[in-house]
Amino acid sequence: IIMDYVEGSSLADYLKTTARAGKIPAASEIVHILAAIASALDYALGRGVIHGALRPAVILLDQTNAISSAPGEPKITDFGLNYLRNPLSFPLEDIPYVSPEVASGHAVNNRSDIYSLGAILYEMCTGALPFSGDTHGDILTQHIHSMPTSPVLINPQIPPALTAAIMRSLARDPAARFSSATALVITVANALNVSVPESLRQVNPPSGSGTMV
Numbered sequence: 001i002i003m004d005y006v007e008g009s010s011l012a013d014y015l016k017t018t019a020r021a022g023k024i025p026a027a028s029e030i031v032h033i034l035a036a037i038a039s040a041l042d043y044a045l046g047r048g049v050i051h052g053a054l055r056p057a058v059i060l061l062d063q064t065n066a067i068s069s070a071p072g073e074p075k076i077t078d079f080g081l082n083y084l085r086n087p088l089s090f091p092l093e094d095i096p097y098v099s100p101e102v103a104s105g106h107a108v109n110n111r112s113d114i115y116s117l118g119a120i121l122y123e124m125c126t127g128a129l130p131f132s133g134d135t136h137g138d139i140l141t142q143h144i145h146s147m148p149t150s151p152v153l154i155n156p157q158i159p160p161a162l163t164a165a166i167m168r169s170l171a172r173d174p175a176a177r178f179s180s181a182t183a184l185v186i187t188v189a190n191a192l193n194v195s196v197p198e199s200l201r202q203v204n205p206p207s208g209s210g211t212m213v
Helices: 009-017 027-045 092-097 111-125 134-144 160-169 181-191
Strands: 059-062 071-078
Touching: 009 059, 009 181, 027 071, 027 111, 027 181, 071 092, 092 111, 092 134, 111 181, 160 181
Parallel strands: none
Antiparallel strands: 059 071
């Protein structure tokens, strides 16, 4: 496999020093990071590719053209045969981002990555994971049968519109989630009173199911 060299750390490293450390990223930074991820996911989906195992560790923050204070330009790696993997084979730290359908052993669909992106957004805004546990089974069961604690109960500074967007992206039923990653990020930007990135204004998100079996 050949890929571009990315000079920088991962989103997982970024979250350890920001949200996980009690330093919630600025609204503009959250939207900047999510917008780049959404553009990549929707571009891939438009070509019939679903990631299926999106998590912070596979999102690299390219510092090549970034200013020193910026987190870097997100680049998603590890596209491939994720949808064929048994979730029990994932590292335990990846399980909190698995969608309920993947946790149940069902085929991923065009909204599976929306759930994973919602889990990342939840963590960025609260410093906590939607679900946690000591074993794969503990966390997978929660994905399938439970709803996470409302993020506003963890971070009271989260506006109601953002809480609604996060919870919608984490709906157990894929049909109840946003239709695209772009739609999620536009909603988040509006909730945070941040200008929608120009790259998202010109996107026409795919509407097909994109199911892979």
